[in-house]
Amino acid sequence: MSVETGVATVPSWEEVAETHGRFIYSLAYRLAGNHHDAQDLVQEVLLRVRRGLINYKPGNFEGWLSRITTNAFLDRVRKQKRRPTQKLPDDPDRVIEGSPGADIEMDAHDLPDHLQELLAQLQVEYRVPVVLKDVMGYSYEEIATYLDVPIGTVRSRIHRGRSKLRKALT
Template sequence: MYPTVGLRKDDVTTTSDRAATQTAPEMSSVQDQSWVPPTWEEIVTEHSARVYRLAYRLTGNMHDAEDLTHDVFIRVFRSLGSYQPGTFEGWLHRITTNAFLDKMRRKQRIRFDALSDDAAARLPTREVGPEQSYSDSHFDDDVQRALDALSPDFRAAVVLCDIEGLSYEEIATVLDIKLGTVRSRIHRGRSQLRTALAHRAPDPSRTGTPSRSRRGFAIGRVATGTR
């Protein structure tokens, strides 16, 4: 089971009320298109596991993942008034990645281009069952350490590609960067992972490989140089 988001609707009532007042024209425009904003309970129930999974992969530990998930849902509630109907999951990918890079920028004083929260609404939905979601969010310690050692921009690209399963084109949309930059970041990130996980390369004297989750297997392929 994933930890709860730890955020009640009351925690963001003042903020959301203020945001609703400030973005009334936008909300009216959306409502004119017959789009009904989801309730707080619906958002948390339907999307908390997905957001936490991505947050855990980006941050590398439960505490930071919970904090990031908390921040993401505050941003989601603040931004509902300006959300344009589209793929909600893609919008969450953008907000989560943006929140992660913002945190890293504050911690490490690294300059990153600001990410807007609208373009990713075009991304397709990917439904993952609860058991698969839980398995996908927990890697072996050495794999997680290797991911944590990547720079934030490389990590985000690799996580979105090899764990979340987005295409290069979709990652370019989420990160608002050129396709060539996506390819470069993924190539360099995978190269660093391959070096860090060289001990996982297949041993010709042994047969069989340990079972991995679908996305864990993708990282394993990176480690063994088969991807």
């Protein structure tokens, strides 16, 4: 989905929304876990893109968009934590609840939806790097830059995130 365009020009805001809207929405949906929150997130991302385009230096444009989307998502999470609408789990190592039909062989056709559900249940600190690495295909180095954390932290969180998904799937 994410392809280096190699285009050296900076697109207009309208072009970003039209050409990269699906890319932004996909990442927003995978991070947020549902369409309602994804739509709110995309709105916020488009505002930030509009503000940020003036200073954008041509480069990996979708990487830039991913970084903005991830930051916007993390900001929303932080705000929700400051004003929680429901009790948040305290234990960062809590195990994701197993799926109701985990002992039943899943129909391959259902797998993406089921995976998405489990992904959405994954805690944010694991979900974000896992989405960026496995769904979006970014490197550990890129993710470390986007999240401003050491690469070792990225590796361990991705490993633990995958481990939690594995437990939930079996």
